[in-house]
Amino acid sequence: MEKVLEIHNITKKYGDLTAVDDVSLDIYEGDLVGLLGHNGAGKTTLFVMLAGLTMQTSGNIKVCGKNIEKNMMDLKKNISFLPDNTLYYENLTAKQNLEYFSELADADKSKVPELLEIVGMSKWADKKVGEFSKGMIQRIGFAQALVKDPKVIFLDEPTSGLDPRARIEMNLLLKKLNEKGIAIVMSSHVLSEIKGICSKIAIMKQGKLVAYNTLENLCKQEKSNSILLETKDIERTASILKTIKNISFFQQDNVFKIISETDIREYLLSILNESHVPVLTLDYEKEDLYDIFEKYYQVA
Amino acid sequence: MNNNKVAVIAKKEFFDSIKSKTFLTIFGIFLLLMLVSSVMGINNYNKQLDQYQKSQVENQNPDKNSVFTDFPEPKLTAVVFQEMVTSIGVIGAILAIILGYNTVSGEKERGNLKLILSYPLYREDVVNGKLFGKIGVLILTLAITSILSIACALVMGVNLTGSDLTAIALFMVISTLYLITFLGISIFFSTISKSGTSSILNSFMFWILSTMVITSFSGVVADAMVPTDDTAFYGGKISSTNSVSIVVSDNGETNLSEDGGESTFEKYQKKWKIQNTIESLISPTQNYEQVASAILGNDFVNSLTESDSSHNEIDMFETISGKMSNIITMLVWAIISLVGTYMVFMRQDIR
Numbered sequence: 335m336e337k338v339l340e341i342h343n344i345t346k347k348y349g350d351l352t353a354v355d356d357v358s359l360d361i362y363e364g365d366l367v368g369l370l371g372h373n374g375a376g377k378t379t380l381f382v383m384l385a386g387l388t389m390q391t392s393g394n395i396k397v398c399g400k401n402i403e404k405n406m407m408d409l410k411k412n413i414s415f416l417p418d419n420t421l422y423y424e425n426l427t428a429k430q431n432l433e434y435f436s437e438l439a440d441a442d443k444s445k446v447p448e449l450l451e452i453v454g455m456s457k458w459a460d461k462k463v464g465e466f467s468k469g470m471i472q473r474i475g476f477a478q479a480l481v482k483d484p485k486v487i488f489l490d491e492p493t494s495g496l497d498p499r500a501r502i503e504m505n506l507l508l509k510k511l512n513e514k515g516i517a518i519v520m521s522s523h524v525l526s527e528i529k530g531i532c533s534k535i536a537i538m539k540q541g542k543l544v545a546y547n548t549l550e551n552l553c554k555q556e557k558s559n560s561i562l563l564e565t566k567d568i569e570r571t572a573s574i575l576k577t578i579k580n581i582s583f584f585q586q587d588n589v590f591k592i593i594s595e596t597d598i599r600e601y602l603l604s605i606l607n608e609s610h611v612p613v614l615t616l617d618y619e620k621e622d623l624y625d626i627f628e629k630y631y632q633v634a
Numbered sequence: 635m636n637n638n639k640v641a642v643i644a645k646k647e648f649f650d651s652i653k654s655k656t657f658l659t660i661f662g663i664f665l666l667l668m669l670v671s672s673v674m675g676i677n678n679y680n681k682q683l684d685q686y687q688k689s690q691v692e693n694q695n696p697d698k699n700s701v702f703t704d705f706p707e708p709k710l711t712a713v714v715f716q717e718m719v720t721s722i723g724v725i726g727a728i729l730a731i732i733l734g735y736n737t738v739s740g741e742k743e744r745g746n747l748k749l750i751l752s753y754p755l756y757r758e759d760v761v762n763g764k765l766f767g768k769i770g771v772l773i774l775t776l777a778i779t780s781i782l783s784i785a786c787a788l789v790m791g792v793n794l795t796g797s798d799l800t801a802i803a804l805f806m807v808i809s810t811l812y813l814i815t816f817l818g819i820s821i822f823f824s825t826i827s828k829s830g831t832s833s834i835l836n837s838f839m840f841w842i843l844s845t846m847v848i849t850s851f852s853g854v855v856a857d858a859m860v861p862t863d864d865t866a867f868y869g870g871k872i873s874s875t876n877s878v879s880i881v882v883s884d885n886g887e888t889n890l891s892e893d894g895g896e897s898t899f900e901k902y903q904k905k906w907k908i909q910n911t912i913e914s915l916i917s918p919t920q921n922y923e924q925v926a927s928a929i930l931g932n933d934f935v936n937s938l939t940e941s942d943s944s945h946n947e948i949d950m951f952e953t954i955s956g957k958m959s960n961i962i963t964m965l966v967w968a969i970i971s972l973v974g975t976y977m978v979f980m981r982q983d984i985r
Contacts, residue, residue, distance in 0.1 A: 348983060348985075378985065379985065382748065382984060382985060385748070385751075385752040386751075386752060387748055387751045387752060387984040388983055388984055388985075407754045407755075407756075408754070410752065410753060410754040411754050413752065414752070415748065415749065415752035416749075417745055417748040417749055417752075418745070419745045420744070420745040420746060420748070420749050421744040421745055421746070422744070422746065422749075423646075423650070423744075423746070424744075425650060425653065425654075434642070434646055435749075435753070437639075437642040438639060438642060438643075438750065438753040438754075438755060439753055439754065440638075440754065478749070482753075
């Protein structure tokens with residue numbers, strides 16, 4: 335697959351504040367990347383640089399193999415950006431808004447009805463944007479992002495402030511766009527949403543990119559320190575566990591959750607076998623995105 | 635600069651502005667004031683013309699009892715359009731501020747600025763487009779106003795000569811430049827302010843400082859530099875110690891004199907010059923009023939400060955040349971504010 339975006343060691347400083355610190359990542363055609371991080375982690379600043387609104391202090395960005403600094407105007411045609419809390423022009427209709435953006439993008443205005451159809455807004459084409467709900471405005475935002483026929487779209491918290499139903503619809507829309515081969519990078523604070531639709535996860539913390547991989551690989555990389563043990567003999571298992579040093583455990587029904595800094599699975603299995611305790615399952619507890627995210631934010 | 639993008643933005647700004655309720659309200663008030671000014675001006679002109687014609691007849695048959703027989707011929711533009719100078723000076727400036735205060739801050743507040751700048755256009759295209767669109771609105775406003783005023787004059791039976799039309803055209807050009815000055819100032823404040831509210835407050839603060847506060851300030855400075863006895867000038871001591879006489883000479887010049895009165899008059903002339911210089915240096919409105927009045931044939935400042943103000947025929951080229959310093963000072967504000975806008979906007983970090 336073609337590499338649509340290459341980010342090499344970019345840093346952005348505002349005076350003494352380093353908003354983005356030495357970030358590198360590659361994004362391929364058809365990637366749907368979820369960008370996570372607390373408020374102030376540098377997500378929006380990263381988007382703002384990638385969309386060509388401000389220049390990085392150091393490092394370089396390539397879009398479709400071309401350096402953004404030298405080919406800014408051409409490359410802006412391949413990039414779409416949907417900032418958070420954009421209200422568009424409330425005195426213009428949905429159609430007029432999109433026509434205006436088409437003109438700014440040197441794009442074909444006749445595509446506007448088709449774009450409105452894609453985002454399910456054809457019925458409201460001639461209504462003023464000022465009368466729209468937040469969900470409808472976001473749909474117009476998606477349509478706006480498509481007027482350029484972009485290779486990559488950056489979405490800054492596209493579902494923030496939307497009700498659950500609108501969120502589901504937005505995510506379906508994102509999937510639909512992504513299936514067309516458009517690379518999408520979206521930030522969100524809703525981990526379940528990112529987990530549900532994104533093929534890759536990027537985590538930013540204090541301006542640094544601390545993790546970037548598929549969710550599966552991140553789970554493999556970040557081994558849990560919780561072991562789940564399921565046995566048939568609860569009392570004997572509990573008494574055996576009490577004899578093992580440097581662990582703690584909790585029990586719920588016939589499942590024990592054992593917290594240990596070292597891998598004690600083999601040792602545990604041997605002493606349980608010696609004591610003739612039937613073991614049903616013994617494995618590390620599966621990490622999910624929430625655990626991974628929390629782990630990165632706990633490691634100071 | 636990308637001319638196509640500038641044109642797209644300018645077109646949108648133009649239509650957005652002329653559809654804006656706030657603009658339409660202020661424009662309505664402005665238009666009404668201008669029409670009232672026109673009608674009042676035309677009535678005044680007709681009265682003055684009557685008096686002039688009567689005095690001409692009386693001059694042919696001199697009446698010994700008549701003291702003031704030499705009425706000057708009223709100048710149409712000076713009488714009819716002079717009221718408009720004040721209206722444009724005040725309401726026009728407000729209109730220009732209202733048009734410009736939200737230019738950049740509004741886009742920031744709506745979150746649209748990030749979006750626009752992610753499109754393939756240069757930052758100066760955004761400022762240029764918005765500026766040209768709004769200048770278009772100002773030109774349209776003044777064009778409608780002058781057409782209606784001229785129509786009023788024609789309907790009320792006033793004959794406009796070629797030189798009148800030239801003066802009106804020049805007056806409108808200067809008025810447009812004046813409004814552009816305030817538009818530029820409000821766009822500048824819009825660029826440096828985070829919200830439309832602080833932008834409009836800053837713009838109005840500038841307007842108040844440059845029109846009202848500066849008048850008081852320059853008066854205080856002039857008083858300090860050239861102390862005068864106001865009671866003597868206005869006649870307070872006339873009955874007790876001084877005598878004042880007004881002498882109308884054959885050529886129409888008026889002299890005020892008292893015991894040592896000529897020197898008092900000179901002091902007032904000096905004071906006027908100081909006050910006028912300070913105001914002209916700072917106030918775009920003051921400069922505009924002086925240039926516009928001169929174009930319309932009503933140069934009050936010159937008549938007060940220059941000894942030779944007797945010539946009635948005004949050469950427009952001479953008038954403009956004479957007021958070049960005022961025009962330049964007025965435009966300096968527009969230039970400073972627009973250069974400031976470009977400099978700030980080009981370097982502004984969009985976060």
